[in-house]
Amino acid sequence: MTSAAGRAHPDTLFAAPAITVDRRADGSIIVKSTVALQAAARCVGDWLEHWARQTPAKVFLGERAKVDAPWTTVTYSDALRQVRSAASWILAQGLSAQRPLVILSDNSVDHALFALAAMHAGVPAAAISPAYSLMSRDFDKLKSMVGLLDPGAIYVSGTKPFAAALAAIKPLHTAVIVTGETDGGDAVPFRQVAATSESAAVAKAFAAVGPDTIAKFLFTSGSTGIPKAVINTQRMLTSSQQAKAQTWAFLENADDDLVILDWLPWSHTFGANHNFNLVLRNGGTLYVDGGKPAPGLFATSLANLRSVMPTVYFNVPRGFDMLISALREDDELRRRFFGEVKFAFYAGAALPQNMWDAMEELSIKTVGRALPMVSAWGSTETSPLATDCHFQAKRSGNIGVPIPGTELKLVRSGDKLEVRVRGPNVTPGYWKAGDLTAQAFDAEGFYLIGDAVTFADPDRPELGLFFDGRVAEDFKLNSGTWVSVGTLRVAGITALSPLAQDIVVTGHGGDHVRFLVFPNITACRALAGLPDSADTNEVIGDEKVRAGIAAGLAKLKAQAGGGSSTHATRALLLAEPASVDGGEITDKGYINQRAVLTRRAAAVATLQDDASGEWIGCPG
Known part of the structure; x- marks a missing residue:
């Protein structure tokens, strides 16, 4: 399975693209996979239940407070125990879709367990970017989000750093404040929540969760107005991961262990629905990276990378830029990275070609072959996977082909091809925003994502698509x-x-x-x-x-x-x-x-x- 360098060949990692193109009389083009989407799980909680039975002692999540501290880990069986307990507390508090769980803090084990507990009980979880609480001065966007959701509980990692944000939103809700601290004043410690005696109501609520149950609310950036709450159903999340498993063939190989070290925020679909759910669906291990690609913080990411080398490396272009500099300066890190990582995945924005070339050059110099570099494309509304580049492209920017079960409609817009999306992975709409929901879909039910694409080769659609900018930006x-x-x-x-x-x-x-x-x-x-x-x-x-x-x-x-x-x-x-x-x-x-x-x-x-x-x- 693996090469002499310790890495798998791209042909053994991924399924071969199989695409059909229908050019319609009205000029639109329908592009879809010829591979049928197989049955997906009922809900994300079924994944946790499964792995807690199959591999109870395996590490599911890990984190550490600082780079010289040991990793604190949670196994699948312990995670399920705490999730069921926290779900009992959630049900006792009367949380529901109309009064969901809101999480203001960054990624952590407690964050993950609390969100999973809410979904286990059929209650949506809404992770809101910590920047709106910790970096904002006016808290206007945070206020609009909390006002829209009317949460039943709000989680913060600590009451002191979030004090100003909590004060700003206090008049807008009646939620219970839960904190990761053991002594957070009037706030309820999460340890207490996770130690609640499991009630019979949990099993009943979990059995009632179905594909149409709302799992999450994830917010759009709100760059052109008030952020919108995107409804994420259980079907969206599980069908997206089922399609991923059918394109990333190695995920179904029991001999391949999936280990991820990841900083990408769970308030965004890339970190939460793609990466976190990838680990959970496939029984892998996720180590929470407390760093990020920013001055003063990337040193933490590098220290964590030296401690835990992932089997798949995820990042955004800015992160790859910083990684390349570090790999050039650290021979041992470079040997381990290119020797142990199966492939690298970039998303969030297009990767400049100079970074692609640099990664390829370093890999060839270190292990004698290029590290596979792949990507995907989608949005919060597509949970996020709509296309996947499950093959080694010739250059940066290839977003791949439609995943099984998802259709793309390409419509001429000026000199570009506007792309629209339809499938089980697409949102039913925006929370409490019927007008915006109606405007987001065309007459055939395709989501108007607002992006443009172009074929790598119009005569060979299996070679993928390239992102061609935002239609409204050109x-x-x-x-x-x-x-x-x-x-x-x-x-x-x-x-x-x-x-x-x-x-x-x-x-x-x-x-x-x-x-x-x-x-x-x-x-x-x-x-x-x-x-x-x-x-x-x-x-x-x-x-x-x-x-x-x-x-x-x-x-x-x-x-x-x-x-x-x-x-x-x-x-x-x-x-x-x-x-x-x-x-x-x-x-x-x-x-x-x-x-x-x-x-x-x-x-x-x-x-x-x-x-x-x-x-x-x-x-x-």
């Missing part, structure tokens, strides 16, 4: 030429590497494309030769940094062949980081183009001002 220049924002953003990050952390593309209604650039301050400081204490404005104003950005713009222009829609003539470095309150960035580090352009209208105006000396021009 714009025309005065010349009438369309600017593909998603494609240009990735190309720009690659050309300006390593100085650009992320890019927002603008130029609407003008003759030229321009970039707003969130700088990689660490890389910029290094280029400028400035100390860590140097002010951000000093760093981005340094002539070496500005020259580096100019060189990147020139490189992009040369690569693109000079077309006005394929490169930027000006760039402006932004001193202020992306704002959580402004909806500019998610926990995963994904930048929302529209939100940034709206909030930073003054910066866009600076780019348009010919007399300004702040922007950096493209030479030539």
